[in-house]
Amino acid sequence: MSSIIAFISFSAAWVLLYLDSFPPLIRRWNNEDYSYCWLVVPLALYIAWQRRDMLPPIKVPSVKSGYLALFFSALLFFLGKSAAVDALVFASMWFSILAVFLMIYGWKSMKAMFFPFVVLAFAVPPPPFINRLLTFKLRLLSSDISVRIMQLVDIPVYREGNVIDLGMIQLHVVDACSGLRYVFPTILLGLLMGYWFNTRTWQRVTVLLATIPTAIATNALRIAIVGFLARNVSVETAQNFFHDASGLIIYLISIVVLVALSLLLNLFSSDVTDRPPERVGFIPTEKKSGAIHVIIAAIVLAGTFWAHGEYLSGRSIPDRKDFDSFPLQFNGYSGEREFFEEEILESLGADDYLSGRFVDEKTGREILVLVSWYDYQEPQRAAHNPVSCLLGGGGWALSGTEDLPPNPSSGRDFKIRRMLLEKPGYRLLAVYWFQQRGRVMTNEYLNKAYLALDSMLAHRTDGGLVRVEMLLENGETVEEGQKILDRFIRDFSTLLNPYIPD
Structure with missing residues (x-):
C-alpha cells in the first residue's frame, strides 16, 4: 500500500x-x-x-x-x-x-x-545552437566529399561553403540537409546496434565511433546522387529526390552499414565470448x-x-519606446527599415525588433543592423549567440572570432564580440553584444548567469541583442573595417537607451 x-x-x-x-x-x-x-x-x-x-x-x-x-x-x-x-x-x-x-x-x-x-x-x-554548430562543420565536410565524388565521375560542380552549384540547380546543404539531420539518431542507432549485436566492449565502441563518419559519408553520397540525377535525368527529379525521400533513404543505408559493421566485427572475436551476467529472478x-x-x-x-x-513569477517589465519611433537619419547616416516574415518572427521570438540598412552618406558604405528586444526571456524566446544564425545559410564560413575591448578613441566605451565570415569573393565583418538590464556583455554563458540571477532577485528577464554587420571591400583590412563600424556603433548605441532601458 x-x-x-x-x-x-x-x-x-x-x-x-x-x-x-x-x-x-x-x-x-x-x-x-x-x-x-x-x-x-x-x-x-x-x-x-x-x-x-x-x-x-x-x-x-x-x-x-x-x-x-x-x-x-x-x-x-x-x-x-x-x-x-x-x-x-x-x-x-x-x-x-x-x-x-x-x-x-x-x-x-x-x-x-x-x-x-x-x-x-x-x-x-540538445539546445538548438549546439545542434547547429555541431552539424555545420559536418555539413561542410559532407558537401566537400560529395563535390569530390561528382568531380570524380565528371559532373561539373562548384561549391561555396555549404552551397553546391551544379549549374542547372543549387543545393543549400544547411537549409535542406536532411541527411545530417540524423546525426543524433545515428549515434543512438550505433549504441543500439552495439548492444544488440555485439558482446565485447571494443566492438561496441567501434560501432559507436563509426556513426559520425557513416552519417557524413552517406549524406555525401546523397548529394552526389542528386548531382547525377540533375545531369543525367532531370532537374525536377533531382529536386524531388533532394527534398523528399532522400533523407530517409540515406538513413536506411546508414542502418544497413552499421548493422553490417556490427556483424563483421563479430568475425574478429575469439570463440570464447564474454559471458553475459547471470540472470536471477527479481524477487x-x-x-x-x-x-x-x-x-x-x-x-x-x-x-x-x-x-x-x-x-520566478511576477515579471517586472520596464517602460520603453517601441522601435517604430527609432530615428532612421542621424549624424550622417541614412537608414531604411526592413520587416521579417511571420516565420522568421516566430523563430526570433522577440517582442520588438529593429532590422535595417544604414548608409554612410559621405562614403556610401552600407551597414546592416538587427536589434531584438524581449520584454521577458524564457526557453524558446531569448537572446542567443548569433553565430549559429549567421552560419545557418548563404555559404558563409567562420574564419575568426574575438572579443574587442572598449575603444574610447572611437567613442565605443563597451566590449563587443567580432566575427569574420568568408566565402569565395566576399568577407563579412560582424559584431554583436548583449545589452540587458544595464549590462553589456559578449559571453552568452555569463549573460545566462546574470539572467538567472536577475530573474530571482529583481524579477526581470528583459533585454536585447544588438548585431551590426558590414561587407569588407577588396583590399580592405579587418582593422580598417572595424574603425568604420566603431564610428557607427558610437552614434547608433547612444540612441538605444530609450529602446533598451537599464
Missing part, C-alpha cells in the same frame, strides 16, 4: 512541476531534427523490460545518491527556468527519474538499468523499501514548484 501511495504522490508532483514544460518538449520532438525522440521512451522501456531479470533479488536503496540526484534535478529546473534554457529543464526531468530509481533500487541495480537510462537521455533534445521485497523516500521526493518536487512560482 505504501508503494502505491508513493508512486501516486511522486507522479502527481512530477506532472505538476513539469506540466508547462511538456508543450515546448513536444514542439521540439515534432521538429524534424528531433522527431526520433518519439521512439526513445518506448525503446528505453523495452530495453529495461528485457533486462529486468538482471536486477538483484533484494532492493538496496541508495538514499544519499538518490537525494543528490533529486536536488541536482531541482537545481537544473531552476537554472533552466530562470536562464531561459529549456534543455536544462528537460535534463531535470531525466535526473528526477534517475533519483527515484536510486531511492528504490540503489546502485547495485543500476548495473542492469544503466543502458536503458543512457538511451532515455536521448529523449532530451520484490519490502525489507528495505524506499517508499518513504519517494514520498519525500514528491514533497521536494512540490516544494520546487512552489518556489518557482514564488521567486
Whole structure:
C-alpha cells in the first residue's frame, strides 16, 4: 500500500512541476531534427523490460545518491527556468527519474538499468545552437566529399561553403540537409546496434565511433546522387529526390552499414565470448523499501514548484519606446527599415525588433543592423549567440572570432564580440553584444548567469541583442573595417537607451 501511495504522490508532483514544460518538449520532438525522440521512451522501456531479470533479488536503496540526484534535478529546473534554457529543464526531468530509481533500487541495480537510462537521455533534445554548430562543420565536410565524388565521375560542380552549384540547380546543404539531420539518431542507432549485436566492449565502441563518419559519408553520397540525377535525368527529379525521400533513404543505408559493421566485427572475436551476467529472478521485497523516500521526493518536487512560482513569477517589465519611433537619419547616416516574415518572427521570438540598412552618406558604405528586444526571456524566446544564425545559410564560413575591448578613441566605451565570415569573393565583418538590464556583455554563458540571477532577485528577464554587420571591400583590412563600424556603433548605441532601458 505504501508503494502505491508513493508512486501516486511522486507522479502527481512530477506532472505538476513539469506540466508547462511538456508543450515546448513536444514542439521540439515534432521538429524534424528531433522527431526520433518519439521512439526513445518506448525503446528505453523495452530495453529495461528485457533486462529486468538482471536486477538483484533484494532492493538496496541508495538514499544519499538518490537525494543528490533529486536536488541536482531541482537545481537544473531552476537554472533552466530562470536562464531561459529549456534543455536544462528537460535534463531535470531525466535526473528526477534517475533519483527515484536510486531511492528504490540503489546502485547495485543500476548495473542492469544503466543502458536503458543512457538511451532515455536521448529523449532530451540538445539546445538548438549546439545542434547547429555541431552539424555545420559536418555539413561542410559532407558537401566537400560529395563535390569530390561528382568531380570524380565528371559532373561539373562548384561549391561555396555549404552551397553546391551544379549549374542547372543549387543545393543549400544547411537549409535542406536532411541527411545530417540524423546525426543524433545515428549515434543512438550505433549504441543500439552495439548492444544488440555485439558482446565485447571494443566492438561496441567501434560501432559507436563509426556513426559520425557513416552519417557524413552517406549524406555525401546523397548529394552526389542528386548531382547525377540533375545531369543525367532531370532537374525536377533531382529536386524531388533532394527534398523528399532522400533523407530517409540515406538513413536506411546508414542502418544497413552499421548493422553490417556490427556483424563483421563479430568475425574478429575469439570463440570464447564474454559471458553475459547471470540472470536471477527479481524477487520484490519490502525489507528495505524506499517508499518513504519517494514520498519525500514528491514533497521536494512540490516544494520546487512552489518556489518557482514564488521567486520566478511576477515579471517586472520596464517602460520603453517601441522601435517604430527609432530615428532612421542621424549624424550622417541614412537608414531604411526592413520587416521579417511571420516565420522568421516566430523563430526570433522577440517582442520588438529593429532590422535595417544604414548608409554612410559621405562614403556610401552600407551597414546592416538587427536589434531584438524581449520584454521577458524564457526557453524558446531569448537572446542567443548569433553565430549559429549567421552560419545557418548563404555559404558563409567562420574564419575568426574575438572579443574587442572598449575603444574610447572611437567613442565605443563597451566590449563587443567580432566575427569574420568568408566565402569565395566576399568577407563579412560582424559584431554583436548583449545589452540587458544595464549590462553589456559578449559571453552568452555569463549573460545566462546574470539572467538567472536577475530573474530571482529583481524579477526581470528583459533585454536585447544588438548585431551590426558590414561587407569588407577588396583590399580592405579587418582593422580598417572595424574603425568604420566603431564610428557607427558610437552614434547608433547612444540612441538605444530609450529602446533598451537599464
